[in-house]
Amino acid sequence: xxxxxxxxxxxxxxxxxxxxxxxxxxxxxxxxxxxxxxxxxxxxxxxxxxxxxxxxxxxxxxxxxxxxxxxxxxxxxxxxxxxxxxxxxxxxxxxxxxxxxxxxxxxxxxxxxxxxxxxxxxxxxxxxxxxxxxxxxxxxxxxxxxxxxxxxxxxxxxxxxxxxxxxxxxxxxxxxxxxxxxxxxxxxxxxxxxxxxxxxxxxxxxxxxxxxxxxxxxxxxxxxxxxxxxxxxxxxxxxxxxxxxxxxxxxxxxxxxxxxxxxxxxxxxxxxxxxxxxxxxxxxxxxxxxxxxxxxxxxxxxxxxxxxxxxxxxxxxxxxxxxxxxxxxxxxxxxxxxxxxxxxxxxxxxxxxxxxxxxxxxxxxxxxxxxxxxxxxxxxxxxxxxxxxxxxxxxxxxxxxxxxxxxxxxxxxxxxxxxxxxxxxxxxxxxxxxxxxxxxxxxxxxxxxxxxxxxxxxxxxxxxxxxxxxxxxxxxxxxxxxxxxxxxxxxxxxxxxxxxxxxxxxxxxxxxxxxxxxxxxxxxxxxxxxxxxxxxxxxxxxxxxxxxxxxxxxxxxxxxxxxxxxxxxxxxxxxxxxxxxxxxxxxxxxxxxxxxxxxxxxxxxxxxxxxxxxxxxxxxxxxxxxxxxxxxxxxxxxxxxxxxxxxxxxxxxxxxxxxxxxxxxxxxxxxxxxxxxxxxxxxxxxxxxxxxxxxxxxxxxxxxxxxxxxxxxxxxxxxxxxxxxxxxxxxxxxxxxxxxxxxxxx
Numbered sequence: 001x002x003x004x005x006x007x008x009x010x011x012x013x014x015x016x017x018x019x020x021x022x023x024x025x026x027x028x029x030x031x032x033x034x035x036x037x038x039x040x041x042x043x044x045x046x047x048x049x050x051x052x053x054x055x056x057x058x059x060x061x062x063x064x065x066x067x068x069x070x071x072x073x074x075x076x077x078x079x080x081x082x083x084x085x086x087x088x089x090x091x092x093x094x095x096x097x098x099x100x101x102x103x104x105x106x107x108x109x110x111x112x113x114x115x116x117x118x119x120x121x122x123x124x125x126x127x128x129x130x131x132x133x134x135x136x137x138x139x140x141x142x143x144x145x146x147x148x149x150x151x152x153x154x155x156x157x158x159x160x161x162x163x164x165x166x167x168x169x170x171x172x173x174x175x176x177x178x179x180x181x182x183x184x185x186x187x188x189x190x191x192x193x194x195x196x197x198x199x200x201x202x203x204x205x206x207x208x209x210x211x212x213x214x215x216x217x218x219x220x221x222x223x224x225x226x227x228x229x230x231x232x233x234x235x236x237x238x239x240x241x242x243x244x245x246x247x248x249x250x251x252x253x254x255x256x257x258x259x260x261x262x263x264x265x266x267x268x269x270x271x272x273x274x275x276x277x278x279x280x281x282x283x284x285x286x287x288x289x290x291x292x293x294x295x296x297x298x299x300x301x302x303x304x305x306x307x308x309x310x311x312x313x314x315x316x317x318x319x320x321x322x323x324x325x326x327x328x329x330x331x332x333x334x335x336x337x338x339x340x341x342x343x344x345x346x347x348x349x350x351x352x353x354x355x356x357x358x359x360x361x362x363x364x365x366x367x368x369x370x371x372x373x374x375x376x377x378x379x380x381x382x383x384x385x386x387x388x389x390x391x392x393x394x395x396x397x398x399x400x401x402x403x404x405x406x407x408x409x410x411x412x413x414x415x416x417x418x419x420x421x422x423x424x425x426x427x428x429x430x431x432x433x434x435x436x437x438x439x440x441x442x443x444x445x446x447x448x449x450x451x452x453x454x455x456x457x458x459x460x461x462x463x464x465x466x467x468x469x470x471x472x473x474x475x476x477x478x479x480x481x482x483x484x485x486x487x488x489x490x491x492x493x494x495x496x497x498x499x500x501x502x503x504x505x506x507x508x509x510x511x512x513x514x515x516x517x518x519x520x521x522x523x524x525x526x527x528x529x530x531x532x533x534x535x536x537x538x539x540x541x542x543x544x545x546x547x548x549x550x551x552x553x554x555x556x557x558x559x560x561x562x563x564x565x566x567x568x569x570x571x572x573x574x575x576x577x578x579x580x581x582x583x584x585x586x587x588x589x590x591x592x593x594x595x596x597x598x599x600x601x602x603x604x605x606x607x608x609x610x611x612x613x614x615x616x617x618x619x620x621x622x623x624x625x626x627x628x629x630x631x632x633x634x635x636x637x638x639x640x641x642x643x644x645x646x647x648x649x650x651x652x653x654x655x656x657x658x659x660x661x662x663x664x665x666x667x668x669x670x671x672x673x674x675x676x677x678x679x680x681x682x683x684x685x686x687x688x689x690x691x692x693x694x695x696x697x698x699x700x701x702x703x704x705x706x707x708x709x710x711x712x713x714x715x716x717x718x719x720x721x722x723x724x725x726x727x728x729x730x731x732x733x734x735x736x737x738x739x740x741x742x743x744x745x746x
Contacts (some may be wrong), residue, residue, distance in 0.1 A: 001143055002353045013629050013655040014475055015665025016086070017694020019062040022594060025108045025183065038686050040096075040105045040668065045598045046682040048101055049649060049670065053639040054701045055180070056096040056651050058632050060694035061089030061150040062111070062602060064138060075690055079478020082459030083384070084133040086478035086693040088142065090117060091150030093183050094691065096651065096668065098636070099702075105684060110183035112149035112168055114176060115737050116213045117713055119143055122736035129732070136366075136454075137172065140727065144211025147173025149185075151220040153698035158229050158324035160709050164700045165324070165687040167231075171220045171364070172198075175233065177710075180703040188327045192721060196316065198237045209724035212733070217366075218320075220696075221349035221429075223357075227547070232357060234350065235318040235330065236343045252338075315342035319357065319404060319416065325710050331409060331416040333359075333402065341402055342420055345395065351432035352406075353441055356496045359402040359418075363395040363426035365454045385460040389568070395452055397577040399423040403441070403496050421499035423492050425578050428453055429540065434547045438547045439496040444550055444603065445504065446538035449580065450485040450573035453557075456482060461566045464587060478693075480565030483537045484573045484591065486581050489555065489601050491615055505615045506513075507535055507601070509580050531581055534621055536560050536594050540696060542635040542647045552619075552645035553601045554673070556633045556652065560586075560594035595623040596630050598652065598676055622676040628656040634697035635673060646674040649681075653694050664690045714741040720744070 004425030025033030063078030092114035123129040131140040138146040154167040174188040197214040222233035319331040333341040348362040401421040430445030488506040600620040633652040641647040650671040657665040669680040
């Protein structure tokens with residue numbers, strides 16, 4: 001761990017650290033853009049494929065009203081404060097139009113201007129009301145939580161007459177419908193009264209009215225069934241005792257410090273897993289301080305158990321269904337013993353099949369540690385580091401899977417029982433085959449290993465590697481921490497009725513295929529060469545839309561960057577249950593650098609393999625240059641094509657270099673989905689293209705102005721909550737929020 005690294009290859013592109021808040025669009029837009037839409041330029045000698053079609057949507061955070069700016073521009077640096085994650089910021093939706101290739105590719109963008117967006121703008125100079133960043137959350141002590149709508153999309157089509165409709169989403173807030181043509185924010189899905197706030201600690205505080213902007217936890221990836229015309233999402237919350245269980249290590253740490261039982265320095269204290277009461281060790285010393293400490297421990301257990309038994313703020317998980325025009329329907333999910341389903345991390349993504357809905361407590365943890373306030377100065381940073389090391393814990397090592405039968409969702413029922421299953425190795429993103437023959441559910445996922453997307457680089461972090469080139473992490477604040485072990489792409493089959501795990505396939509731990517750069521042998525070359533270079537940090541996926549069993553899935557993978565491997569991350573996952581690569585080897589591989597890549601995973605049909613053969617094979621890979629990072633891939637089917645899973649293109653965002661470069665350090669690259677290894681067939685850029693950190697994408701074959709009539713009037717939506725507020729907040733809504741929506745309300 002203390003070895004000195006003399007050489008470092010690859011520098012993570014700093015261009016991801018900044019983003020433009022400029023909006024581009026046509027004059028016909030009702031939500032006026034500041035600048036006209038721009039036409040992207042083709043780099044070098046590339047050519048835009050003539051059979052590229054439709055419209056690609058990309059979303060990402062672009063900082064907040066008080067983010068540091070580049071003088072004289074609309075470029076901001078969202079995470080420069082050293083504690084904010086890059087994925088905390090106002091959502092910006094980008095659209096690439098491929099509907100008229102002869103005329104070029106148009107680029108439009110729009111900020112997601114919800115009610116709380118205008119509240120943020122109006123209050124950022126008002127100390128009592130202003131919003132401020134808490135790690136992944138933006139929060140006001142008087143107004144509540146921002147719904148930033150910066151993570152993902154959901155295309156929907158309830159009828160041919162209405163055409164395609166589109167949702168913009170975030171984990172912490174209601175989904176909103178936007179107009180695919182104007183990119184205008186139209187309406188939330190469900191009124192405030194139809195959603196339940198996440199937690200009493202941040203919902204109803206003593207001597208204070210309910211927040212006008214409640215903290216609502218849903219899913220960044222709701223689902224739409226194009227066969228039955230139904231949208232599904234979730235509404236989940238965590239009890240007071242769930243948060244108390246996270247605070248217990250802090251209390252114990254203080255007691256241990258007082259009693260001098262375990263006098264560790266702050267940087268050495270890491271809670272690896274949440275402690276269970278029965279696993280707590282009692283002090284055995286006859287020292288009087290030990291006896292006092294033991295007394296207080298028992299008292300804490302007693303209070304904790306009392307809360308567990310009589311806590312009125314129970315955990316809850318609701319499954320929500322919507323038909324695109326009426327009120328939301330919801331069912332509370334309970335286990336076979338009747339207890340509510342408790343989500344310990346998040347429901348970042350879930351999936352649907354023909355007969356089932358599958359929820360997974362996904363490996364994107366939302367702990368108190370993720371919303372700790374940060375102060376300035378050495379004293380505050382020491383406290384912040386101490387608290388993080390005490391509270392922080394690993395992601396759950398195993399996926400807790402909850403399966404709901406769709407035919408159990410009866411209008412006259414309020415509760416529905418789930419079938420629980422366990423799949424080893426946690427996941428963030430997954431997708432299911434739509435068909436589930438013989439009640440067998442097939443799930444495709446990235447089994448994350450020890451890559452923790454809820455950890456980002458802060459000014460309290462230190463690099464594992466000691467070279468002077470990478471000791472200074474200052475310029476990478478906000479970037480997701482690097483992998484501390486390899487991840488595996490997986491395909492798992494579960495019985496929907498019993499929860500039995502029938503079969504699991506994982507990609508190879510050791511490299512069994514690699515792209516061949518030789519001009520004489522253009523085919524994909526297979527060879528054994530140590531640990532796989534491809535599945536380190538699998539971030540986002542895309543695939544062809546089909547109701548058939550999935551055959552090919554495309555994944556963008558972060559790779560290993562020396563600057564992103566932190567001491568905290570490595571210590572946190574030191575004793576991970578499923579570690580594949582030894583810690584010292586991880587350090588060595590990271591020192592050498594593993595490139596970001598875009599790969600195609602092929603899934604063999606079950607009928608074509610034996611029980612001992614793997615269904616999974618990485619058949620095509622493109623590794624980005626050593627100073628580049630590819631993200632936000634989107635599959636676009638070829639116009640007039642066959643509809644096969646490789647018959648199309650991949651559109652993705654690529655970052656390289658710094659903001660000082662003439663192309664702003666980011667471009668749009670287009671790949672032939674059937675031949676990734678040859679590299680991009682076209683690279684698009686523009687002097688005004690400055691995307692920053694981007695997340696998920698969507699594709700629509702056609703866009704048109706929204707004609708659906710569903711719309712929740714803003715003033716009506718907030719009137720009950722606002723009526724309970726003091727005069728200052730009521731005036732804020734009347735003068736600074738409602739006027740922006742007056743002409744848009746029915």
